[in-house]
Amino acid sequence: MTNKETVYVVSDSVGETAELMVKAVASQFFGQEVEIKHFSYVEDKQDITNVITMSKYSLSIIAYTIVVPELKHYLDQKADEEGVIAVDLMHPLMNAFTQKFNMEPNSQPGQMRKLDENYFKRVEAIEFAVKYDDGQEVRGLKQADIVLVGISRTSKTPLSMYLANKTFKVANVPLIPEIQPPKELFSIPRKKCVGLIISPEKLYEIRTERLKSLGLTSSANYASLDRILEELTCAENIMKKIGCPIIDVSNKAIEETADQILAIFNKRESFA
Amino acid sequence: MTNKETVYVVSDSVGETAELMVKAVASQFFGQEVEIKHFSYVEDKQDITNVITMSKYSLSIIAYTIVVPELKHYLDQKADEEGVIAVDLMHPLMNAFTQKFNMEPNSQPGQMRKLDENYFKRVEAIEFAVKYDDGQEVRGLKQADIVLVGISRTSKTPLSMYLANKTFKVANVPLIPEIQPPKELFSIPRKKCVGLIISPEKLYEIRTERLKSLGLTSSANYASLDRILEELTCAENIMKKIGCPIIDVSNKAIEETADQILAIFNKRESFA
Numbered sequence: 001m002t003n004k005e006t007v008y009v010v011s012d013s014v015g016e017t018a019e020l021m022v023k024a025v026a027s028q029f030f031g032q033e034v035e036i037k038h039f040s041y042v043e044d045k046q047d048i049t050n051v052i053t054m055s056k057y058s059l060s061i062i063a064y065t066i067v068v069p070e071l072k073h074y075l076d077q078k079a080d081e082e083g084v085i086a087v088d089l090m091h092p093l094m095n096a097f098t099q100k101f102n103m104e105p106n107s108q109p110g111q112m113r114k115l116d117e118n119y120f121k122r123v124e125a126i127e128f129a130v131k132y133d134d135g136q137e138v139r140g141l142k143q144a145d146i147v148l149v150g151i152s153r154t155s156k157t158p159l160s161m162y163l164a165n166k167t168f169k170v171a172n173v174p175l176i177p178e179i180q181p182p183k184e185l186f187s188i189p190r191k192k193c194v195g196l197i198i199s200p201e202k203l204y205e206i207r208t209e210r211l212k213s214l215g216l217t218s219s220a221n222y223a224s225l226d227r228i229l230e231e232l233t234c235a236e237n238i239m240k241k242i243g244c245p246i247i248d249v250s251n252k253a254i255e256e257t258a259d260q261i262l263a264i265f266n267k268r269e270s271f272a
Numbered sequence: 273m274t275n276k277e278t279v280y281v282v283s284d285s286v287g288e289t290a291e292l293m294v295k296a297v298a299s300q301f302f303g304q305e306v307e308i309k310h311f312s313y314v315e316d317k318q319d320i321t322n323v324i325t326m327s328k329y330s331l332s333i334i335a336y337t338i339v340v341p342e343l344k345h346y347l348d349q350k351a352d353e354e355g356v357i358a359v360d361l362m363h364p365l366m367n368a369f370t371q372k373f374n375m376e377p378n379s380q381p382g383q384m385r386k387l388d389e390n391y392f393k394r395v396e397a398i399e400f401a402v403k404y405d406d407g408q409e410v411r412g413l414k415q416a417d418i419v420l421v422g423i424s425r426t427s428k429t430p431l432s433m434y435l436a437n438k439t440f441k442v443a444n445v446p447l448i449p450e451i452q453p454p455k456e457l458f459s460i461p462r463k464k465c466v467g468l469i470i471s472p473e474k475l476y477e478i479r480t481e482r483l484k485s486l487g488l489t490s491s492a493n494y495a496s497l498d499r500i501l502e503e504l505t506c507a508e509n510i511m512k513k514i515g516c517p518i519i520d521v522s523n524k525a526i527e528e529t530a531d532q533i534l535a536i537f538n539k540r541e542s543f544a
Contacts (some may be wrong), residue, residue: 005372005373014527014528014531015297016292016527017292017293017295019286020289020292021361021365022288022365023363024288024337024383025365025366025369026369026381027383028339028362028376028377028378028380028383029369029373029376029377029378030378030380030383032373033368034373036526040531044381049508059372059373060372061366061369062372065296065511065521067300085297085368085372086365087365088318088364089365090293090296090300090363091362091365091502092319092359092360092361093293093294093297093335093359093361094297094300095466096333096335096357096359097297097300097301097306097333099297099357100277100331100332100333100357101277101301101304101306101331101333103301104301105300105301105302106300106301107300108300108302111296111300111302113297119525122430123427123430123526124450126429126430126433127429127430130402130405130406130429130433133402134402154278155395156392157398157399157402158395158398158399159399161402161433161436162435165433165437212449213399216328242429249493253349253391254395255286255288256286259286259312
């Protein structure tokens with residue numbers, strides 16, 4: 001048994017939502033590391049007894065998503081008896097649903113991971129994004145829901161994957177001064193295109209780091225400020241020609257930029 | 273104002289963790305649709321007053337992740353005054369941290385989205401997975417943390433992306449009877465390789481559907497049972513030669529297969 005602060009993430013399914021919530025909470029205690037241990041697919045009282053015993057003899061708490069009422073109550077009761085702190089991440093919200101919407105839960109684990117239509121749409125979108133990454137095949141531009149354009153290191157690829165995971169078909173096209181962008185870029189509906197820009201200073205920093213990680217020095221043209229300014233100017237001219245909205249990705253995480261893109265497409269409401 | 277059951281997801285950051293939790297809960301009320309509306313980056317009392325007013329006059333509840341204590345208390349108080357149900361998704365767990373670990377939160381929004389080392393590792397892993405998808409470049413096999421092998425439609429690509437999102441560098445190699453697999457596949461450490469198989473019936477179903485979506489008939493060789501059995505036998509022989517663990521992906525969601533892969537690599541504990 002370790003003495004390190006530990007959170008046992010217990011779930012009757014994969015436990016991914018629970019893990020994310022634990023990470024979100026842990027990030028609020030920055031600088032104080034917490035270990036996360038998973039107990040997925042718990043299905044009987046013995047599984048629960050085991051994890052409670054482990055928690056009892058270590059510096060730990062339990063965070064859980066268990067939808068089967070019998071198991072949930074057993075966990076709460078055992079935790080209480082053994083003096084273990086166990087936090088139910090789902091039931092407060094489930095109870096609110098029942099109270100306000102007059103709905104009753106079906107209490108079946110694994111409902112999030114159903115192989116339904118939406119699931120296959122997501123898989124298809126991911127394959128699409130991989131296929132049409134980095135301007136590999138121009139015909140993807142017509143089929144795409146969203147087309148991202150930008151110079152190197154403006155997060156086109158991770159953004160495409162992130163949006164694909166939300167079932168959007170995304171193609172991305174790199175803009176390079178020496179290469180004429182595909183003419184199809186100017187004939188697709190401008191409203192499905194988004195341009196990505198970044199501050200020259202930030203890009204300089206990112207590219208210098210990247211060269212370093214590749215074992216090259218920053219004297220390479222790729223990371224020179226002159227070159228960066230040339231690329232950015234050229235890219236902005238193309239974006240103006242397309243007439244698409246432009247997002248500055250400097251100091252933004254993928255999730256934040258994606259959120260802005262979805263706001264542009266009216267896919268979600270936001271105060272931002 | 274609509275009369276449809278609505279959940280307002282309110283956050284002082286993107287609100288993605290909250291959204292996932294709301295979806296997990298909503299999936300427990302299957303067949304009863306619930307609308308989700310986002311209010312991201314709330315930063316002052318006016319934002320909160322607005323969303324409470326909206327909630328008051330509709331059939332809705334609020335689910336929130338707000339870490340600034342002043343805003344959280346204001347929301348709780350206003351919701352109470354106006355008779356609106358507001359569920360705090362983070363604080364029960366945050367309080368458990370404080371109580372058991374003696375830690376104090378820093379109460380700064382957006383801590384999850386920090387552009388830290390882990391973040392850049394994730395971006396790099398995603399770019400790696402795109403680059404080395406579908407056996408595109410054999411040299412990726414050496415650099416990869418995980419190498420997935422399997423025949424067409426065993427979820428290699430979405431699995432690679434999913435694991436990349438967890439910062440693992442993943443390469444995948446398609447197995448096709450007519451094409452000799454790259455010899456490098458037999459010289460990499462066998463413990464970083466995972467073979468994916470699927471039941472012939474399930475694969476038949478998936479491929480027939482895929483052909484249909486491409487506007488082709490299922491009489492194509494690709495979806496014939498004989499062809500499928502030939503491909504599976506050939507793939508299993510290669511996997512045996514590599515000596516890698518084999519996972520059956522039939523009826524498994526990406527998250528579930530990924531969970532099994534990570535368990536193999538001892539990246540997480542699991543009862544499964």
